[in-house]
Amino acid sequence: DSGVTQTPKHLITATGQRVTLRCSPRSGDLSVYWYQQSLDQGLQFLIQYYNGEERAKGNILERFSAQQFPDLHSELNLSSLELGDSALYFCASRPTGGNEQFFGPGTRLTVL
Amino acid sequence: AQSVTQLGSHVSVSEGALVLLRCNYSSSVPPYLFWYVQYPNQGLQLLLKYTTGATLVKGINGFEAEFKKSETSFHLTKPSAHMSDAAEYFCAVSDRQRKLIFGQGTELSVKP
Numbered sequence: 545d546s547g548v549t550q551t552p553k554h555l556i557t558a559t560g561q562r563v564t565l566r567c568s569p570r571s572g573d574l575s576v577y578w579y580q581q582s583l584d585q586g587l588q589f590l591i592q593y594y595n596g597e598e599r600a601k602g603n604i605l606e607r608f609s610a611q612q613f614p615d616l617h618s619e620l621n622l623s624s625l626e627l628g629d630s631a632l633y634f635c636a637s638r639p640t641g642g643n644e645q646f647f648g649p650g651t652r653l654t655v656l
Numbered sequence: 657a658q659s660v661t662q663l664g665s666h667v668s669v670s671e672g673a674l675v676l677l678r679c680n681y682s683s684s685v686p687p688y689l690f691w692y693v694q695y696p697n698q699g700l701q702l703l704l705k706y707t708t709g710a711t712l713v714k715g716i717n718g719f720e721a722e723f724k725k726s727e728t729s730f731h732l733t734k735p736s737a738h739m740s741d742a743a744e745y746f747c748a749v750s751d752r753q754r755k756l757i758f759g760q761g762t763e764l765s766v767k768p
Contacts, residue, residue, distance in 0.1 A: 587758040
């Protein structure tokens, strides 16, 4: 158990819909990272937050957005969903001053 | 920009045999390097990391990796494979923003 939690574990929805994925980092970790894992793209960095502020952006679509709340949990919002958005979405947290990231169990999104 | 190449998308070894998973990286700055393991339907677990100092890094479950700057490599080894080692292994490099850039992964199969 990494100490990072993600909900829900599975999500099945239809094209055009909007979903929200939630992540709680390890206690005390201020940095949260979101990654997408798909068969064709592999593991891709999406976005990073540090203590509520966006710090880095990767290959994140404009239809996707995220935020980090004062209690440090983070949400990834995916809208106007397409079939190609079906993937595993991971969040990870990093301790301040540390280098390694600890990953949550992921949310498997299926868009039908 | 950093990048990671994992040689071999699938490696098969016999139980008790040496495990060698290859990783080469590209980085314009001294790299932070990581190996993660992903068991089916689970998140990523950190096996080991290299940041600075000793170039031979020991990790969990008997794995180790050696950082070779001259060869830009960070290969993962284990002297004797166990059935429980069957999983997908990812090599990653961390950039200045500490986000992880992953290789495409190597699936390790262990034959009895």
